[in-house]
Amino acid sequence: MNRLYYDDSYLRRFHATVEAGASNPLRVYLDRTGFYPTSGGQPFDTGSIGPASVIDVVEEDDGRVAHIVDQPLEHGSYPCEIDWARRFDHMQQHTGQHLLSAVLADSFQLPTVSFHLGADASTIDVETSRLDAPQLVEAERRANELIFANRSVTVSYHDSREELGLRKPTEREGTIRVVTIEDLDRSACGGTHVSSTGEVGPIFLRRLEKMRGNLRIEFLCGRRAVERARADFEALSSVARRFSSPLDQMPALVAAQADRLAEVDKLVRKLSGELAAIRGRDLHAATAPNRLGLRVHVREVAKGPIDDDLRAEAQAFSAAGGAVCAVLCSEPPSILLCVSPDVPIKVGPVLKAALDAAGGRGGGNAVMAQGSLPTTDALARVWSGIALNFE
Numbered sequence: 001m002n003r004l005y006y007d008d009s010y011l012r013r014f015h016a017t018v019e020a021g022a023s024n025p026l027r028v029y030l031d032r033t034g035f036y037p038t039s040g041g042q043p044f045d046t047g048s049i050g051p052a053s054v055i056d057v058v059e060e061d062d063g064r065v066a067h068i069v070d071q072p073l074e075h076g077s078y079p080c081e082i083d084w085a086r087r088f089d090h091m092q093q094h095t096g097q098h099l100l101s102a103v104l105a106d107s108f109q110l111p112t113v114s115f116h117l118g119a120d121a122s123t124i125d126v127e128t129s130r131l132d133a134p135q136l137v138e139a140e141r142r143a144n145e146l147i148f149a150n151r152s153v154t155v156s157y158h159d160s161r162e163e164l165g166l167r168k169p170t171e172r173e174g175t176i177r178v179v180t181i182e183d184l185d186r187s188a189c190g191g192t193h194v195s196s197t198g199e200v201g202p203i204f205l206r207r208l209e210k211m212r213g214n215l216r217i218e219f220l221c222g223r224r225a226v227e228r229a230r231a232d233f234e235a236l237s238s239v240a241r242r243f244s245s246p247l248d249q250m251p252a253l254v255a256a257q258a259d260r261l262a263e264v265d266k267l268v269r270k271l272s273g274e275l276a277a278i279r280g281r282d283l284h285a286a287t288a289p290n291r292l293g294l295r296v297h298v299r300e301v302a303k304g305p306i307d308d309d310l311r312a313e314a315q316a317f318s319a320a321g322g323a324v325c326a327v328l329c330s331e332p333p334s335i336l337l338c339v340s341p342d343v344p345i346k347v348g349p350v351l352k353a354a355l356d357a358a359g360g361r362g363g364g365n366a367v368m369a370q371g372s373l374p375t376t377d378a379l380a381r382v383w384s385g386i387a388l389n390f391e
Contacts, residue, residue: 025072050078096221150198280316
């Protein structure tokens with residue numbers, strides 16, 4: 001089968017014959033195709049074959065290309081059309097990847113391990129665990145310089161036994177398709193590419209992520225880079241307007257606001273803890289002793305978790321002497337117990353034993369213990385058993 005995209009990535013329309021014999025009428029085989037199948041990190045083309053829409057293109061184990069369509073097609077000749085916007089976007093990203101990989105290899109001796117062209121962004125994995133910010137900026141600068149130089153991108157075919165001078169050796173045998181960026185890179189590749197680096201458009205390097213001992217670099221080329229830069233600018237401009245500040249002053253302003261919020265948060269936590277302690281002491285004073293002389297308070301909470309304020313209130317209640325405070329939370333099922341040092345029961349071991357028996361987890365020390373349980377019924381049983389010690 002003749003793969004037209006091998007020699008002309010810019011081909012948008014062609015005629016082809018639907019071959020008979022497909023067991024699945026929605027899986028179409030053509031005598032020649034311009035549709036690129038998912039391969040080598042590059043996604044498939046979409047478009048149309050006659051009245052049918054092409055929704056996937058698959059390279060099968062036997063080397064045939066299957067076109068997945070949305071309606072059956074009978075044997076015959078049909079006009080075919082590639083979704084050009086999608087195709088050209090893939091061409092920009094793929095050539096951009098070759099260029100970026102060459103820059104990383106030449107400038108930083110970082111070989112590319114794999115490439116993936118996604119719907120929103122593309123990534124390459126390079127053989128290193130670390131790339132610092134200045135290196136990333138330099139790689140982006142160098143890549144864009146080569147794009148602006150508008151170097152030619154050509155396709156040629158060679159015997160695998162030749163000395164091909166490839167950036168990455170290939171294990172393929174027979175005829176090898178080589179994509180060359182003038183005076184920069186030669187790579188064995190079956191994908192679609194632009195004809196000069198200028199058509200890649202700007203290249204924008206974004207996130208870094210460690211991936212199985214390698215480093216994954218997210219990048220955007222061409223229209224994607226422009227759209228992302230516009231979205232970033234609009235987001236930053238919105239924040240700047242909110243603070244009535246020039247855009248270039250935002251980093252310092254945000255840093256100062258973050259420091260201020262951290263101080264405010266610290267003060268809020270301090271005051272909240274103090275208020276919880278006051279509530280605990282007031283609650284102790286308002287709770288009458290039972291027949292054992294213990295002031296027992298049970299706080300039921302519908303939704304947790306049991307937080308620092310609840311712990312501070314319970315500790316303040318029990319610290320006033322002769323007291324037991326239990327916090328019971330329904331969601332997630334959990335329990336907190338605090339007792340005064342003068343209460344002759346060590347709640348840590350008592351609660352742990354009850355939790356273990358009920359399928360829960362937790363423990364603590366003599367005066368405070370906490371744990372979780374699988375169900376609210378188990379929580380009720382645990383507390384009922386422990387409460388007998390204080391009645």
